[in-house]
Amino acid sequence: MRKLCLALLCLAPALSWTQNEAYVLAKQLAGLSSLTLNFEHNEANLDESSLYSFYGAVNDLYGATEIQICYDEKTFEERRNDLGARRKQWLMDLIRQEQIELLSENMHPSLPSNATGQVALFYRPRPDNQRVVIIRDTTYFSEEVGWEFTHAQDMMTEVANMTKAEVPVDIDHPLSSSQTMTGGFLQVQSVFSVHHPDRFFWSKPVQIKSLSANGKVKAPLNLYLFNPVSNRWMKFGNGMVSQKKKGDHYFFNVRLIHSGTYAIASELSFPKDYEACVYSNDCSVIQADLKDPRMVYNGQCIVQDNLRVIWIPKVKYPNDTYIEIQYRDKFGQVTKDEMSVAYLLKLQSPSLSFFN
Amino acid sequence: MNKKSFVVALFVVGFLMQVNAQNIIQTVNFTEIAEKYNTLSMEGEAMKWIQTIRVDYGEMKQTNTPIDVMTPIPNQIYFGQPKLYVWDPMFKAWEKVGSNALKQEALGLQFFYRFSISKPGLYGIFNALEDTKASLIEVPSTIQLQQLKLVSEDLKVALNFDHSVKGGKIKVPIAFPPAAMQITATWLDKKGKVCQVNNVTLAQMDALNQSDLDQGKWTLDFDTKQLLAVSQTPKK
Numbered sequence: 347m348r349k350l351c352l353a354l355l356c357l358a359p360a361l362s363w364t365q366n367e368a369y370v371l372a373k374q375l376a377g378l379s380s381l382t383l384n385f386e387h388n389e390a391n392l393d394e395s396s397l398y399s400f401y402g403a404v405n406d407l408y409g410a411t412e413i414q415i416c417y418d419e420k421t422f423e424e425r426r427n428d429l430g431a432r433r434k435q436w437l438m439d440l441i442r443q444e445q446i447e448l449l450s451e452n453m454h455p456s457l458p459s460n461a462t463g464q465v466a467l468f469y470r471p472r473p474d475n476q477r478v479v480i481i482r483d484t485t486y487f488s489e490e491v492g493w494e495f496t497h498a499q500d501m502m503t504e505v506a507n508m509t510k511a512e513v514p515v516d517i518d519h520p521l522s523s524s525q526t527m528t529g530g531f532l533q534v535q536s537v538f539s540v541h542h543p544d545r546f547f548w549s550k551p552v553q554i555k556s557l558s559a560n561g562k563v564k565a566p567l568n569l570y571l572f573n574p575v576s577n578r579w580m581k582f583g584n585g586m587v588s589q590k591k592k593g594d595h596y597f598f599n600v601r602l603i604h605s606g607t608y609a610i611a612s613e614l615s616f617p618k619d620y621e622a623c624v625y626s627n628d629c630s631v632i633q634a635d636l637k638d639p640r641m642v643y644n645g646q647c648i649v650q651d652n653l654r655v656i657w658i659p660k661v662k663y664p665n666d667t668y669i670e671i672q673y674r675d676k677f678g679q680v681t682k683d684e685m686s687v688a689y690l691l692k693l694q695s696p697s698l699s700f701f702n
Numbered sequence: 703m704n705k706k707s708f709v710v711a712l713f714v715v716g717f718l719m720q721v722n723a724q725n726i727i728q729t730v731n732f733t734e735i736a737e738k739y740n741t742l743s744m745e746g747e748a749m750k751w752i753q754t755i756r757v758d759y760g761e762m763k764q765t766n767t768p769i770d771v772m773t774p775i776p777n778q779i780y781f782g783q784p785k786l787y788v789w790d791p792m793f794k795a796w797e798k799v800g801s802n803a804l805k806q807e808a809l810g811l812q813f814f815y816r817f818s819i820s821k822p823g824l825y826g827i828f829n830a831l832e833d834t835k836a837s838l839i840e841v842p843s844t845i846q847l848q849q850l851k852l853v854s855e856d857l858k859v860a861l862n863f864d865h866s867v868k869g870g871k872i873k874v875p876i877a878f879p880p881a882a883m884q885i886t887a888t889w890l891d892k893k894g895k896v897c898q899v900n901n902v903t904l905a906q907m908d909a910l911n912q913s914d915l916d917q918g919k920w921t922l923d924f925d926t927k928q929l930l931a932v933s934q935t936p937k938k
Binding site: 575626627628629630632650651652653654673674675676677678 | 775776813831832833854855856857876878879880881882883884901903905906
């Protein structure tokens with residue numbers, strides 16, 4: 347009995363210190379989201395349920411700040427079959443593979459008093475509204491959330507929590523078309539492309555702020571998503587894009603949940619009719635594109651009647667709007683020609699009335 | 703076997719299955735379709751080619767499990783409703799597969815055609831031609847047409863007529879063919895001499911001069927609703 351009391355007296359400071367540290371850690375990590383992980387019995391990998399939990403939270407972990415890892419010291423000290431070292435390696439590989447940044451100073455060889463399991467990950471999820479930084483004409487990469495952002499037009503755009511990376515300007519999505527699926531033309535204010543490297547849909551929306559180059563836009567603005575199959579824009583969502591003033595600048599605010607090329611734009615008058623134009627009877631029109639230096643009346647014309655007739659939307663085109671025609675001539679050669687829309691319309695004569 | 707090795711093994715099996723699937727299904731381009739087949743339906747209508755795949759089980763045992771095929775939709779504005787067809791080697795035309803066999807699906811921003819195949823063959827996705835009227839090519843009694851091929855690489859239409867015709871008419875299921883549609887034809891003139899034109903465009907044939915005509919080539923007249931084929935054999 348006396349020996350037992352002596353042993354308890356000797357162990358008391360150590361127990362008290364451990365409890366104290368666990369309590370301090372719990373206090374330090376209070377308010378953070380946690381994830382409990384356990385290893386498979388006698389194996390170096392995580393058990394199935396822990397793996398599911400990890401991947402269930404991986405989206406939050408990408409954008410998270412203050413990631414801290416706490417572990418039961420014994421877990422990584424198991425010398426039998428070098429199990430401890432292998433477990434540590436396995437877990438670190440998993441974290442590295444998912445591109446989650448973890449600082450060595452944030453690794454704690456003890457568990458907080460309120461934690462269970464062998465390993466506990468603590469993190470602060472990314473808030474929805476974050477500080478923004480202005481970017482211009484450069485590809486940016488967010489190390490925190492892992493997205494690549496390509497700015498397509500010479501317009502200022504702000505993106506939440508983006509940091510500059512050593513990536514050259516890469517205009518992947520130039521504004522080749524400003525036509526909507528229904529044939530109308532768009533007055534585009536901003537075009538940008540957001541791609542998640544691993545997945546198409548994101549579990550949480552990202553807020554994008556785009557600086558208006560033209561101050562406050564009076565026309566109602568909508569968000570459009572580019573459809574690469576038809577080379578046209580689809581209206582995305584029902585709500586209009588809001589404009590907010592901050593200092594002397596106006597910003598457009600949009601929230602996105604999946605990868606794609608987007609435009610903030612207002613729709614100009616919808617063409618009620620089309621003009622049937624024949625370029626030449628001696629060639630087949632392969633493609634006809636409207637080109638506008640202001641990038642408003644841009645888009646691919648519909649070519650029908652067995653590649654003989656170009657259908658041009660009936661709208662008031664500025665004088666310098668032109669049409670680029672790619673055609674196969676009577677010798678089978680593919681050639682390009684450019685002419686103003688006004689001239690092509692003038693070329694039409696009653697002798698071609700059999701097409702109507 | 704631990705979990706990691708098991709996952710690696712699963713990937714290897716998946717890769718091997720992928721390799722097998724690639725051997726079973728092969729895409730066939732329009733050039734091959736225009737050369738060896740056509741784009742005519744069993745009803746004699748001309749169609750626009752979109753995609754073709756050949757399904758061949760080879761030495762593998764054919765199973766009853768249908769193969770699910772997903773093929774990317776090319777970037778283009780489409781009108782009408784594309785349909786799935788299978789090549790009938792007997793009738794040398796494409797037969798429609800069911801009424802609702804072809805589905806369109808999106809994975810992200812990539813759009814796919816999706817359909818199921820339960821037997822080997824040549825499968826094609828075609829769209830109806832906007833122009834459903836037909837024309838006639840008159841073959842004069844003085845010549846014997848042996849083969850006529852009309853191909854438009856841009857419109858993706860290929861019409862092959864390989865039966866011998868003398869003094870008759872050939873129905874072409876297209877009223878105003880593209881001006882750059884290419885014609886390949888072989889015929890026998892009055893004396894049995896073989897005459898041939900290769901990949902000559904319709905617009906080019908319109909502009910044939912007298913010398914060309916005297917050499918036994920054809921002229922095609924667009925002024926009427928018929929495509930007239932007139933043999934201009936040298937006069938003695």
